[in-house]
Amino acid sequence: MSATARKTAPLPDDIRAMKGGTPIVSLTAYTTPMAQMMDAHCDFVLVGDSLGMVLHGLPSTLGVTMEMMVMHGQAVARGLSSAMMVIDMPFGSYEEGPEQAFRNAARLMAETGAGAVKLEGGVAMADTIAFLVARGIPVMAHVGLTPQSINTLGGYKVQGRGDAGAALKADAEAVAAAGAFAVVLEKVPETLANTITEALDIPTIGIGASAGCDGQILVVDDMLGLFTAFKAKFVKRYAELGKDGEAAIAAYAEDVRARRFPGPEHVFADTVPGAKT
Ligand code: KIV
Numbered sequence: 001m002s003a004t005a006r007k008t009a010p011l012p013d014d015i016r017a018m019k020g021g022t023p024i025v026s027l028t029a030y031t032t033p034m035a036q037m038m039d040a041h042c043d044f045v046l047v048g049d050s051l052g053m054v055l056h057g058l059p060s061t062l063g064v065t066m067e068m069m070v071m072h073g074q075a076v077a078r079g080l081s082s083a084m085m086v087i088d089m090p091f092g093s094y095e096e097g098p099e100q101a102f103r104n105a106a107r108l109m110a111e112t113g114a115g116a117v118k119l120e121g122g123v124a125m126a127d128t129i130a131f132l133v134a135r136g137i138p139v140m141a142h143v144g145l146t147p148q149s150i151n152t153l154g155g156y157k158v159q160g161r162g163d164a165g166a167a168l169k170a171d172a173e174a175v176a177a178a179g180a181f182a183v184v185l186e187k188v189p190e191t192l193a194n195t196i197t198e199a200l201d202i203p204t205i206g207i208g209a210s211a212g213c214d215g216q217i218l219v220v221d222d223m224l225g226l227f228t229a230f231k232a233k234f235v236k237r238y239a240e241l242g243k244d245g246e247a248a249i250a251a252y253a254e255d256v257r258a259r260r261f262p263g264p265e266h267v268f269a270d271t272v273p274g275a276k277t
Contacts, residue, residue, distance in 0.1 A: 084115045086114060094125075122175055172196045
């Protein structure tokens with residue numbers, strides 16, 4: 001299925017059916033204009049809780065609230081017509097148990113129109129995923145580096161090297177068996193990502209994983225060069241909008257101080273030439 005040929009947004013089952021085919025394309029979005037820009041090019045768009053860091057200047061994703069996710073989810077929904085929208089469940093909104101997860105997932109879907117939720121965790125989240133899926137909530141899982149757990153993972157480290165690979169594979173298998181329709185693999189060694197991709201019957205979506213995954217995702221502010229606090233190895237910058245934006249703002253400031261802006265074309269005459277009085 002090509003994103004450009006599609007007339008209506010895909011469903012989670014359509015994404016699942018893309019397993020092993022043309023790679024699934026996705027990016028994060030947090031605002032209407034960004035969503036509009038990527039709608040025709042992405043199979044799904046993730047309202048990621050990375051918005052806490054790249055938009056709100058938080059030090060991690062841990063401070064992101066349900067209210068922030070709802071507000072940005074509604075903004076993204078206004079910009080999408082052909083890509084599916086997936087929304088992240090923020091830290092603390094699902095870990096207590098399946099009922100809490102259902103309450104908050106249902107709210108995110110009802111108030112934003114998202115087609116699915118994403119939550120972090122493997123074996124430990126399998127029961128919760130099964131509970132949600134059985135009650136009509138499609139779930140995208142997220143294993144490997146799960147940023148909401150940086151305090152127990154010891155930072156933003158590559159996950160699953162050496163002996164840890166078996167546990168990570170078990171996490172991916174557990175979420176697939178629980179009914180997740182796809183799984184994000186973040187910061188996982190390439191060979192392990194390939195092994196997991198071959199072992200699962202649901203698509204793997206890589207970020208810092210492997211070109212062999214069934215799809216790829218990046219944080220849009222990273223790939224456009226808008227978030228410049230740091231650049232992870234797995235980020236490819238396709239533009240330098242942060243630098244270009246700062247140069248444009250500096251040019252504007254110079255123009256204003258030199259009275260070059262506004263120019264004659266930006267101001268209004270007392271009368272409209274040719275208008276009847
Ligand atoms: O929050 C986010 O942007 C994510 C992606 C990095 C997968 O979870």
